[in-house]
Each structure stands twice: as structure tokens, then as C-alpha cells.
Amino acid sequence: MASISNRPNGHRWIQFTGPNKKRQTIRLGKVSKREAEDFRSRVEQLLLSRELNAQLTIYMQRWVAGLSDTMHQKLSNYGLFEPRNYRTLNELLPAWEADCDWSDHTKDIMQPFFKNMQTYFGGSKSLTSIMETDASEFRRWLCREGSSKGGTLARATVSRRIRWARQLFLFAKRKNAMASNPFQSQKNFNEVNRSRDFFVKRELAEQVLEQTDNLEFKTIIALVRYGAVRCPSEVLPFEWEQVNWEVNTMVVKAPKTERHKDQDQRTVPIFPELQKHLDALRETAKPGELRLFPNHQVTNAALTGKLERICRQLGEPLWKKPWQNMRATRETEWLHEHPIHVVASWMGHSPTIALKHYAQVETTQAAKSAAQAAQEEYTPSALNNVTTNSTVTHDERC
16 A cells, blocks of 8 residues: 655655546655555555544554654545644734633633743744643743743642643644643642631621612622622623512522533622612612613722722722632621531532632631630530439330
């Protein structure tokens, strides 16, 4: 099916009849007879697979994926296999994004990672030239200067971006653009960073609410702090029809999880501390108005800036992750009063996520628990009331 042609000066060619029935020649250059035989054998396997319309073996798939761009294009031009769709990072990144079908919010979150990849490797970087050593150097570079301003990144952020890189090149491997994943051996740091947790006490939340006269913004804060609604993705599109006034519940539509089965929305109770703000806003709503916040279709940064100005007026510094920590604080309060599986359903995530990322411990919790225990009257257990000479029969034990 394929033959070796020996040329002057030790050069060798592989000649074969391609799928188009034309005689084709692959010039290998100066290679050994054994190397030429090995290449000829692989070409014959490719021809046979093409003729029988059979899938290549895993071994052959890896060999094809590991070919240089030049040789891969040459063999694909002869019709031995499909050409590579992605050769560089600039081609791979948008293809991966389209394949993942992310929400707009997730796309925004991924942009710093995309910029990291293009800055370090270069958008025109050939995928097949990226090795495991490059992955290790990229990790160290992220730690030193991976932030948008060229500064250091937190370990959790570095770990998350390395995980994304591993997923990116796994996609490239599945598409036969690469023979192996250079980030496969990269291990994660602990991605849970609890150093930025802040328990937003009810007293502080009420001070913030009293400081603003804007009913819309006041209700936005109340929805996050007392309704555990994600801001801005779930807050800003909120509509009046999502509120059930008869049973005091609201249906929260979740763009973040809508891609997952049965996770596009959840039902959350409306407690009195939230209801009073919804009632006040409803009284001022225009007839026929669908949205709760028609005047607040702004970015997360704008909302955070407005919250920071209010805190500055109070003489309080704005706490870290303001919206996430208000949501986490509400979940922590609920966990004191309701079963975890119920609270997780109100929050829109699993009990595992609740305990790993959301549930917090107040700084005064230990002192409160000790004081409460000291006030409780000690009650001897029932076992201490059993006399030592009591007789228990076999029937009673059964």
C-alpha cells in the first residue's frame, strides 16, 4: 500500500496511492531505514482506516495528535485524516468558550484567565509546542505577576486558573489538536479562601439600610442580606410576578445554574425583615411595571461603589466581597434554624458547597455558646437515677 523510496545522501521518501487515487509522496528527509519503515507502517494504517471507514486506535490517535503542524497539514491535505481546527491559542480559546456554552457572567469571569494565557504564551503560540515545563513555569508566573495590574495572585485564584488551563487543554486533546495535556500533572492548591469572610451583622445591615433613601437600592440590599439572592445576576432581572404575596415566597431565577437540570430557579421564603422592604417598593411601583428595579440596570462594580459610599458616610469600611458575604451571612443564620438540605435548596447549591464556601462562624460565637451553657441548669441523666441493686429480667432486656 505504501513504499519507501531511497534517495541520494540518505534521504527517503514514502510513496502511496491516496484516497483520491493519485500517487502521493512524503519527503522525510535524511532518516534511518527503521524510522522510514515505522512511518510507512503508520501511513498504511491511516490508509486502511480511511478505506474501511474505521476509527483509529488510541495509539494511532496519539501519534496523529503529536505530529508537527507542518506534517499534520501535509498528511491531512492527502486525505489521510481531518485537518486540525485549532493550531494556536487564539483559535483554541474561542472554540472552548463556545463549546462550554457559558452564561455572560461566567464569560466575564473567564476573561482575566484568557488574558493570562495570551500574555504568557502569546496568542499565536502553537499548541503542540506547549510542554509540561511550560505549564509549571506558567503556574509560577501566575503567582508572581498574574493579576491584571501585574501583581501577585492569591493561591486560590492561581489554583482556579490552573484548573481552567487543565480543562482547556483537555478540550484540545479531545479535538486531536494535541497528543497530551501539558497541565495534567499540575496539582491544585486549596481553592477555599476563608480569609475574606465577613459576617455582616444585622445591626450593620440595618444601619446601611437606614442610610439610603433610595427604595430600589434599599430593596436590593435587603434581597441579598435577608433573601440570599445573588447580586447582580439574580437581583436586577427580578420581576413582580416572581413574588407570591399569599404564601410569602418568591421564585428566584438563577442564570448561574440554569444550564443544569432543574436548577434554573428556586423558591425562597420571604421573612418579615425582607417583606417590609418589598411592600414599600410595591407601593411606589408604576402600574404595569414588570421589574422591581427598572432604574438599576447597572454593573456589579457600580452597585458596589454605591454601597461603599454609604458605608463611608457611616464611618465604616466596606467589608470584603460585600454581596457574597451578605448572602453567606444569611445562609449562616438559616443554618442555625433550619435543616441544611432545606437551606441549600433556598440558596441554590448543594449542602457540600454550603459548608465549604458559605457557612461562617461569628467571632463572638464561642463566647455566646459558653455563656449560654453556663446559664442552663444541669440535669442529671436518667442513667444516674437507676439504682445499683435494680434487677432486669431477660424479658425486660429484650
